[in-house]
Amino acid sequence: MAKITFITQDNIPVIVEGESGSVMALAVENNVAGIDGDCGGVCSCATCHVHVTKEQFDLVSEASEIEKDMLELDDDANEYSRLCCQIDITEQLDGLVLTVAG
Amino acid sequence: MKKYLSPDPFKKARVAHGCAHMDEQNDPVTMILRLKDVRKTAHNWKTFHSGATPGRIVIPSEVNIRHTRQIPFEVDPPLHGSFRSLLEPWFKRPLESAYQEKLTQQVRALVDDVLEAGKIDVVEDFSLCLQSRALTLLLNTHASEADTWIGWGTHVFRSEDDPLDGDKAALLYDYIDEQIKASTPDPEGNLYSVLLSAEVEGKKLTHEEIKGIIILTFAGGRDTVINAVTNTISYFAEHPESLVRLRNEPEIIGRAIEELLRYFAPLTQMGRVVTDDTQVCEHAIKADSRVSLCWASANRDESVFESPEEVILDRKLNPHVSFGFSHHNCLGATHARQIMRVLIETLIEKVSSIEIIDFEENVESLGEFERKVGFHQLNAKFNPH
Structure with a gap:
C-alpha cells in the first residue's frame, strides 16, 4: 500500500492510496483534478503530467526515451517531470508528493 | 492477403528522406513523415499555423467549397485556447455515465439489427448508422436527426466521382444554417443552443462562429469514425x-483501442501553412507554402514503435498521433474513444464471428503514395453466440 499526495493546480492536496496499477489510474479513479489520462496509459496524450520534487525524484524510475520525447514538447515540463501513467505503484512510493502540471 | 491490412506506403520515403512532396490543386504540400518531426511541427504553431484561408490546411484543400472558418481547428493561439476552454467541458461529456448508457443502448440495438439482417454493408448499414446516431448524443439533439444525416451518405464533401463535391458540402452548410436559426439560447440545451448562449473573450459568438464549430463537429467526426469502426x-x-x-x-x-487507432490512423494527414521561410528535417520550406503532418506515417515510425506493421492489442507504449498532437489535438477524441470502447464491449458480448463476403477498398492517392484508409464497401455477415 502506498499513500500518494497530489497537489492540484489550485494548490489543494489530495491524498490517495493504492496497491497496484499506474499512478495515473489511481488519480483518475479518485478524480484528481488535472489528471485526465485520456489515452488510458499508453503514453500518447500527456494528460497525466506531474512534477516530482527534487528530493523524491529517486523514488520514481527514470522516464523512458518515449516518455522523454513526449515531455520535451510540453511547455510546462522541467527536469523533474513525469507522465504518471508510466509510474507503477509500489510500496516504495509511499509518501510520494506529486504536483499536477499546468 | 488479409483484408484488414493497411500497408504502410510511406516507409521508404520516411527512412530515406523524412519528407515527401505531393501536388494538390496547384498548392503543393511537403509531407512530414517521421513521428518526432510531426510532433515538433504540430507544436510550433507560430511557424506552422492553422489560421490560413479557411479550408487550406485540409488535404485535399477545401478552399473552393468552404468559406466558413472551422473553429477551433482553423484558429491559432491565443484565441484558439479561449474557444477550447469553452468547448472542452461539452466534448468531455462522453465520460459521464448517462452518456455512456445511451451510447451502449444505441450500439446494442444496432448490433442486434445486423445480427438479424444477414448480409450487410458494414460501411453504410453499420458504421454510418453508428456514427450518425452517436452524433445525436454529442450534439444533444433528438435521436431522429440521425436519419437525415444517414441519408446524406458516407461522405460529407465527397460523392462517388468527385472528391470535393461543392453541392454536397452546401447541403451540410445549409442544414447547419437552418438549425442555428431555429435554435434559441439555452445553456442546458443542445450544442446549437449552448453556443448561442455562450461568450468567448467577453463577446457573444456570431452565427458564422457557431457555424464553424458545428461544421467541424460534423465533418471532423464523420469519415474518421466511419473508417475507425469499419477497419x-x-x-x-x-x-x-x-x-x-x-x-x-x-x-x-483500453490498449486495444489505442492500438487499432494507431494502426488504422483514420485520418491520414492534416496540413499547416508556413508563416516564414523555415526547414523541416533539413528540407527548406518557403513562407506561405503548405506542409502536412502525416499521422499515418508517424504511427509506423520504426525508430519509435516496435514491429509497427503488426497489430499488438496490448501494446504498452504507444505514443501514436491518430488524434493529432499538441494544441490542435482532436476535440472529439473522448467521444471517439467511447464509441470504440462500447463497440468492442458489445461485439465481445453478442458476436461470435464476422464473415467478410466481398469488399471494395478506399485508397487515397497522395502524390507518389497510395494509402488504404478504409473501405468504400465491406459486405459481411455477423454471427451471434
Whole structure:
C-alpha cells in the first residue's frame, strides 16, 4: 500500500492510496483534478503530467526515451517531470508528493 | 492477403528522406513523415499555423467549397485556447455515465439489427448508422436527426466521382444554417443552443462562429469514425481469437483501442501553412507554402514503435498521433474513444464471428503514395453466440 499526495493546480492536496496499477489510474479513479489520462496509459496524450520534487525524484524510475520525447514538447515540463501513467505503484512510493502540471 | 491490412506506403520515403512532396490543386504540400518531426511541427504553431484561408490546411484543400472558418481547428493561439476552454467541458461529456448508457443502448440495438439482417454493408448499414446516431448524443439533439444525416451518405464533401463535391458540402452548410436559426439560447440545451448562449473573450459568438464549430463537429467526426469502426470490424472478422481474448482480458480493451487507432490512423494527414521561410528535417520550406503532418506515417515510425506493421492489442507504449498532437489535438477524441470502447464491449458480448463476403477498398492517392484508409464497401455477415 502506498499513500500518494497530489497537489492540484489550485494548490489543494489530495491524498490517495493504492496497491497496484499506474499512478495515473489511481488519480483518475479518485478524480484528481488535472489528471485526465485520456489515452488510458499508453503514453500518447500527456494528460497525466506531474512534477516530482527534487528530493523524491529517486523514488520514481527514470522516464523512458518515449516518455522523454513526449515531455520535451510540453511547455510546462522541467527536469523533474513525469507522465504518471508510466509510474507503477509500489510500496516504495509511499509518501510520494506529486504536483499536477499546468 | 488479409483484408484488414493497411500497408504502410510511406516507409521508404520516411527512412530515406523524412519528407515527401505531393501536388494538390496547384498548392503543393511537403509531407512530414517521421513521428518526432510531426510532433515538433504540430507544436510550433507560430511557424506552422492553422489560421490560413479557411479550408487550406485540409488535404485535399477545401478552399473552393468552404468559406466558413472551422473553429477551433482553423484558429491559432491565443484565441484558439479561449474557444477550447469553452468547448472542452461539452466534448468531455462522453465520460459521464448517462452518456455512456445511451451510447451502449444505441450500439446494442444496432448490433442486434445486423445480427438479424444477414448480409450487410458494414460501411453504410453499420458504421454510418453508428456514427450518425452517436452524433445525436454529442450534439444533444433528438435521436431522429440521425436519419437525415444517414441519408446524406458516407461522405460529407465527397460523392462517388468527385472528391470535393461543392453541392454536397452546401447541403451540410445549409442544414447547419437552418438549425442555428431555429435554435434559441439555452445553456442546458443542445450544442446549437449552448453556443448561442455562450461568450468567448467577453463577446457573444456570431452565427458564422457557431457555424464553424458545428461544421467541424460534423465533418471532423464523420469519415474518421466511419473508417475507425469499419477497419475495426474488418480486423475482428479476420481475428476472431482477438474477440475471445478481449472477452477474457477486458483490462486490455483500453490498449486495444489505442492500438487499432494507431494502426488504422483514420485520418491520414492534416496540413499547416508556413508563416516564414523555415526547414523541416533539413528540407527548406518557403513562407506561405503548405506542409502536412502525416499521422499515418508517424504511427509506423520504426525508430519509435516496435514491429509497427503488426497489430499488438496490448501494446504498452504507444505514443501514436491518430488524434493529432499538441494544441490542435482532436476535440472529439473522448467521444471517439467511447464509441470504440462500447463497440468492442458489445461485439465481445453478442458476436461470435464476422464473415467478410466481398469488399471494395478506399485508397487515397497522395502524390507518389497510395494509402488504404478504409473501405468504400465491406459486405459481411455477423454471427451471434
